[in-house]
Structures are given as C-alpha cells and as structure tokens.
Amino acid sequence: MQQKAVTDFSKERVIEIKHLNKSFGPLDVLKQVDLELYKGENLVVLGKSGTGKSVLIKILVGLLKPDSGSVVVLGKKVDQISYKELLALRLKVGFSFQNSALYDSMTVRENLEFPLVRNQRSISKAEKNKAVEEILEAVGLSQAINQMPSELSGGQRKRIGIARTLILQPEIMLYDEPTAGLDPITCLDINSLINEVQERFHTSSIVITHDLTCAKAVGNRIAMLLDGKFACQGTFDEVFGHKDERVKAFYDYNFIE
Amino acid sequence: MKKRGSNPAKTAKRPGKITRMFLTLFDVGQFIVRFFKEGFLPPYEGRELINQCYNIGYRSLLLISTTGFITGMVFTKQSRPSLSEFGATSWLPSLVAIALLRTLAPLLTGLIAAGKVGSSIGAELGSMRVTEQIDAMEVSATNPFKFLVSTRVLAATITIPILTFYTAMVGMLGALLNVTVNEGTSAAAFFQSSLESITFLDIIASTFKAIIFGFTIGVVGCYQGYNSSKGTEGVGKAANSSVVIAMFLIFLEEVISVQFFSLFRSV
Ligand SMILES: Nc1ncnc2c1ncn2[C@@H]1O[C@H](COP(=O)(O)OP(=O)(O)OP(=O)(O)O)[C@@H](O)[C@H]1O
Numbered sequence: 050m051q052q053k054a055v056t057d058f059s060k061e062r063v064i065e066i067k068h069l070n071k072s073f074g075p076l077d078v079l080k081q082v083d084l085e086l087y088k089g090e091n092l093v094v095l096g097k098s099g100t101g102k103s104v105l106i107k108i109l110v111g112l113l114k115p116d117s118g119s120v121v122v123l124g125k126k127v128d129q130i131s132y133k134e135l136l137a138l139r140l141k142v143g144f145s146f147q148n149s150a151l152y153d154s155m156t157v158r159e160n161l162e163f164p165l166v167r168n169q170r171s172i173s174k175a176e177k178n179k180a181v182e183e184i185l186e187a188v189g190l191s192q193a194i195n196q197m198p199s200e201l202s203g204g205q206r207k208r209i210g211i212a213r214t215l216i217l218q219p220e221i222m223l224y225d226e227p228t229a230g231l232d233p234i235t236c237l238d239i240n241s242l243i244n245e246v247q248e249r250f251h252t253s254s255i256v257i258t259h260d261l262t263c264a265k266a267v268g269n270r271i272a273m274l275l276d277g278k279f280a281c282q283g284t285f286d287e288v289f290g291h292k293d294e295r296v297k298a299f300y301d302y303n304f305i306e
Numbered sequence: 307m308k309k310r311g312s313n314p315a316k317t318a319k320r321p322g323k324i325t326r327m328f329l330t331l332f333d334v335g336q337f338i339v340r341f342f343k344e345g346f347l348p349p350y351e352g353r354e355l356i357n358q359c360y361n362i363g364y365r366s367l368l369l370i371s372t373t374g375f376i377t378g379m380v381f382t383k384q385s386r387p388s389l390s391e392f393g394a395t396s397w398l399p400s401l402v403a404i405a406l407l408r409t410l411a412p413l414l415t416g417l418i419a420a421g422k423v424g425s426s427i428g429a430e431l432g433s434m435r436v437t438e439q440i441d442a443m444e445v446s447a448t449n450p451f452k453f454l455v456s457t458r459v460l461a462a463t464i465t466i467p468i469l470t471f472y473t474a475m476v477g478m479l480g481a482l483l484n485v486t487v488n489e490g491t492s493a494a495a496f497f498q499s500s501l502e503s504i505t506f507l508d509i510i511a512s513t514f515k516a517i518i519f520g521f522t523i524g525v526v527g528c529y530q531g532y533n534s535s536k537g538t539e540g541v542g543k544a545a546n547s548s549v550v551i552a553m554f555l556i557f558l559e560e561v562i563s564v565q566f567f568s569l570f571r572s573v
C-alpha cells in the first residue's frame with residue numbers, strides 16, 4: 050500500500066481549535082479538544098463511530114455552535130462573527146457531507162451551478178458552463194451532467210458532492226467520510242482525487258474517516274479522536290506505534306480480520 | 307475540568323407545556339420577522355419565486371376547480387327551497403355571489419391549499435432538512451432561508467388570492483348552470499344581478515383574507531419543514547402538522563376577519 054510522503058509544511062495555521070467543548074443534553078461529545086491545521090497539509094481525523102468527528106467539522110463551518118472554547122478559521126472566530134461574515138468565510142471553506150447531501154430536485158448540472166450562481170451573480174453563461182464541465186472532468190463524471198442525483202450510485206454521488214464544494218475553489222476542504230460505504234476500487238479513486246485536489250488547488254484539508262487505507266494514502270498527518278479528545282497526533286507510523294490500547298484496537302480491526 | 311452534571315443547562319428541568327408553547331410562539335415570531343427582514347432584500351430569487359407560484363397554482367388547480375364548481379351548484383340548489391317560500395328565487399344569483407365571494411371561496415381555497423400546498427412545502431423542506439440539503443446550502447455560502455423560505459411564503463401569499471377569485475368564478479359558473487336549468491335565466495341576466503350585489507368592500511375583504519390565508523399556509527409549512535426534527539419520522543410529522551395547524555389558523559382568522567369587516571358594513 051502506497052503511503053503518503055511526509056513533507057514539512059509551513060507552520061502557518063489555517064485552523065486553530067483550543068479547549069473546544071460541545072455537548073448535546075447530557076451527552077458530552079467533545080471535551081477540551083485542541084487541534085490545528087497547517088496550510089497545505091492533509092490532516093486525517095480518525096475515530097470510532099459516534100465520537101463526534103462530524104460534530105467537530107460542523108462547528109468549523111458554523112453549522113453547530115461550540116459550548117465553550119475558541120475556534121479560529123482563516124483568522125476568524127467562527128462563533129463570534131456576524132452571519133454575513135460567516136457566509137463570506139464559508140466561501141473559502143468547502144464541506145463535503147457524509148451523505149453527499151445533493152439537492153435531489155436538481156440535476157447534476159444545477160447542483161454544481163447552485164453555489165456558483167448564488168455567489169457570483171454576474172457570472173456569464175459561458176463561464177458557468179466552463180466551470181461546471183471542468184470540475185466534472187476533474188472528478189471523472191462528465192457523462193453524468195444531466196442526470197438526477199437519484200440516478201447516481203453512492204460513489205458517484207460522493208464525487209459530485211465533492212465537485213460541488215470544489216467549484217468555489219476553497220482554501221480549506223473538509224471531507225466527511227469520503228470513502229465510507231464504497232468498494233475498495235472506488236475508494237482508491239476518491240483517495241487520488243483528494244490528493245489531486247491538494248496538489249492542484251493547494252488546499253488544506255481535513256479528511257474524516259475510519260478507513261485506514263484512506264488515512265495512509267491521503268494523510269500527511271493523522272489525529273485520532275478517542276472519547277472526545279485527540280489522543281495522539283503525528284504521522285501514520287507515529288500514531289500506530291502508540292502504546293494506547295484503544296489505538297491498537299483500531300489498527301487491528303482495520304488490518305487483521 | 308468540569309465535573310459531569312455541573313453544567314446548569316444539563317441539569318435544568320424540561321420546561322412545562324405552557325412555557326414550551328410560548329417558546330414556540332416566540333420562535334415562530336422570530337421566523338416571521340426574519341422573513342420580513344430578509345425576504346425583500348437583494349439579491350432576489352426571482353426565478354425560484356415564479357417557479358414556486360407556478361407549483362402552488364398548478365398543484366391545486368384541478369381540485370379547486372372541481373370543488374368550486376360543485377359548491378356553487380350545490381349551494382344554489384340547497385338555497386332554492388328557502389327562497390322560493392317567499393317567492394324570491396330571483397335573488398338566487400346575488401345570494402350565491404355574496405356567499406361565494408365573502409366566505410366560501412376564500413375558505414375553500416385556503417383549506418384546499420393548506421392540504422395540498424402546505425403539506426408538500428412541509429414535506430419538501432422537511433426532507434431537505436433531514437438529508438442535510440439545507441445545511442449544504444448554508445456551507446456553500448447561500449442563505450437557505452432566503453432561497454427556500456422567503457420564496458415559498460411569498461409565492462403562497464401571492465397565489466392564494468388569485469386562486470380565491472378563480473374559485474369564486476368557477477363557483478358562479480356552477481351556480482349559473484343550476485339556475486339556467488331550473489329558472490331558465492340567461493347568463494347575461496345572471497351575471498348582471500350577481501355583480502350588482504357585490505360591493506367594493508367585499509372584494510377588499512376577500513383579498514385581504516386570502517392574503518392572510520396564503521401567508522399562513524406558507525409560514526406554517528415552511529416553519530414545520532425548516533425546523534423538522536431529524537429522521538424520516540420528522541418529515542411525516544412536518545407535513546402532517548403543517549396541514550393541521552394551517553387549517554386551524556385559517557378558521558381562526560376567518561372568524562376574526564368576519565368580526566372585523568362587519569364593523570364596516572351597514573347591513
Ligand atoms: N444535532 C444533534 N443533536 C443531538 N445529538 C447529536 C447531534 N449531532 C450529533 N449528535 C450526537 O453526537 C455524537 C457524535 O456524532 P457525530 O455525528 O459527530 O459522530 P461521528 O464521529 O461523525 O460518527 P460517524 O463515524 O458514525 O459519522 C453522537 O452520539 C450523536 O448522537
């Protein structure tokens with residue numbers, strides 16, 4: 050299995066989370082979480098189902114409010130800026146949903162045009178078509194342009210979902226389980242898509258997954274969320290050389306049986 | 307680190323029924339305020355608005371046409387015996403016209419639209435909420451409230467009054483058919499006597515009522531769908547409560563507006 054080269058990134062932080070707490074009623078999901086994302090890197094967040102990985106990145110784009118702690122994205126305190134500033138920030142942060150969340154009353158083309166048209170009112174038809182065709186080409190689904198989301202397979206929907214966030218050329222990409230529920234071959238496609246995005250658009254990304262193959266292939270750095278906290282961070286080998294039983298269990302589950 | 311359970315929000319008792327009702331009312335109030343604050347500011351979603359108007363009209367047209375026509379016909383037929391006791395069957399056209407315009411048309415249209423339009427708005431927005439499509443709009447830097455809610459509320463408010471006058475017209479045709487068959491009245495005579503009895507106040511009052519009904523249907527459907535709870539059950543609940551609540555409010559508004567407009571009537 051190909052492991053991602055470990056490169057030294059500039060220490061410019063595009064995301065900085067400090068002492069973040071979040072609970073739902075009696076359920077403490079995130080407890081004193083600290084995390085940073087450096088410019089240009091792919092950070093993989095691993096963790097069991099239900100540990101709050103989705104909650105964490107939803108807080109990053111202001112879909113959920115933190116209970117306490119500070120969350121700074123591209124220099125802005127997400128939970129303290131106005132709605133207008135938040136929308137401006139979201140232009141720079143792409144979010145690909147765990148379930149793709151395609152607009153099911155619109156065709157693939159309309160799905161991709163939606164963020165473009167709403168954010169660049171003066172865009173010409175030719176520019177619009179060009180952007181849509183280019184991004185479809187990049188995710189390898191040019192033939193699906195006039196289909197409805199319900200006619201696509203799970204993997205195709207994932208890729209369209211990623212394309213829809215890429216079309217605004219974000220500086221940060223947040224992928225929520227991009228390979229979950231897909232066959233190994235399609236997973237490889239998605240992995241190389243994520244790497245290609247990093248190289249072509251120079252985006253910094255957080256990739257959430259419980260798939261270690263994906264983690265190894267795309268992650269410059271890996272962070273493991275255990276019981277509401279980041280237990281260990283580092284390269285793939287550093288993380289899985291760790292003594293923690295829970296980390297070992299995660300590794301064993303993925304590679305031995 | 308904080309100890310478990312020390313957070314006051316977590317240990318607080320669940321608010322009582324009455325408190326919750328007021329909280330909901332306050333929430334709805336905020337929803338309406340947001341509509342007025344954001345709905346009329348640029349950038350405008352003109353195409354989506356027209357789309358929604360078309361949808362609402364198209365969805366309810368067949369049902370409204372049938373109901374309106376049959377109501378006009380049956381109402382005429384049922385009123386004839388009482389009028390003929392006084393030998394006043396010639397008053398039928400004006401009686402039907404007034405009844406249709408003042409009450410039957412707005413109420414029928416409102417109730418039918420609450421069923422057809424309200425439920426589909428509730429279900430549509432509810433399923434968009436559940437499948438995170440609304441969140442997806444948020445994160446692509448679009449204001450989903452403006453795109454989804456403002457357009458639908460505005461569309462319902464514009465379309466229901468138009469549908470109301472259409473219902474009244476179709477109802478008159480039903481009445482005409484019945485009167486022509488029974489009394490042999492000509493269409494010209496029928497419309498002359500019915501139009502003579504209608505006042506300007508009737509038209510204003512009906513338009514006003516229909517606007518309120520349309521607004522109610524739009525707001526209730528959108529509120530239920532937009533705030534629908536997660537899970538497929540939430541979608542069903544949103545669709546269902548959209549209809550029930552909108553119908554209840556429409557009756558309430560009807561009663562209040564009848565009282566209000568009777569202040570301006572001499573008889
Ligand atoms: N809006 C919400 N309201 C209440 N509880 C929530 C909400 N969102 C998430 N939770 C709870 O927070 C916990 C973490 O959820 P989250 O979706 O972040 O898990 P996850 O790590 O992404 O898991 P998975 O790998 O299965 O996607 C879960 O126990 C969930 O029940």
Ligand SMILES: [Mg+2]
Pocket residue numbers: 102103104147225226
């Ligand atoms: Mg998740």
